[in-house]
Amino acid sequence: MEFSLWLALVGAGAMISLTPGAGAINTMSNALTSGFRRSFWGILGQQLALVIHVIIVAAGVGILVSSSPFLFHLIRYAGAAYLVYLGIRKLLAKAEKADDGDAPPVVESGFSMFRRGLWVNLLNPKAIVFFLAFMPQFIRPNEPLLPQYVILTATVVVIDIIVMWFIFAAGAKQLKHLTTSERGQLTLNRIFGSLFVGVGVLLAVV
Template identity: 65%
Template structure:
């Protein structure tokens, strides 16, 4: 991949990563609930989903999804339902003020965070359509395909991890003062619950 083309890819990826969405909300929620350091597990799950999306498009399966209204709708509504489920669960969560309960909440298994992050990004058919439109501009058919895809994936993952962890997860730390009381934690749970539900509804209807 030519350096000028890679710079264009880098710029586009930075803009995309800074665009708020379900992944950013999930990252901020993890940072508040499990801590800044452990929020990386959710971020890595989101990256795994991006790799799968790129593979789907590269193998030509993305066209199948985008050209099948039934399949596209099924994935879309499943993704919307999952986000709404996460939102309702967080909205209805009731902090107890019990130190042992809250400590257990912060010790959520890494795989659980990874899995949730993966599903948040994976159940979004619009990501497949986006990569269908995004990737052809950076892949040259007259050059080795594998190397170009590896460069693209490495760039997308590196930028997204940095933005998610050092911007969105770090930004959530400024709200941690609200998590020191039951009332503050309840407010934060409801705020992030509403955000998850809103993104789910947008995925379903926009």
């Protein structure tokens, strides 16, 4: 891949990652409930979903999904339902309170965060359609395809990790003080629960 083309890919990838979505909401929620460092598990799950999306598109399956209304809507509504489910869980979650009156951080396993991050990104058929439109701009059919796909995937994944961890997860630190009280926890649960539900509804109707 030519350096100028790669720079264009970096710019496009950064703009995509900086656009708030379910992945960003999931990352911020993880950072607030489990801490900045441990939120990386959820980010890794989201990256695996991105890799799977690229493989689906590269294998040609993405064309089948995007051209089949049934498959597209099946994945679409499943993804929307999952986000709404996460939102309702957040809205119904109770604040944790320690014996000394301070609310401790919620301990969630890394695998649980990884799995949720995977499904949040994977159950989004619009990501497949997006990659179908996005990838051809940076792939040259007359050159070896595998190295190009590897470079594209690695670039998109690294950029998304940087944006998710050092912008969205780090930004959530500014709200960390709210987790030290029951009222603050409930407020955050309502905010992120509403965001998850809102994104789920948008995915279903837009």
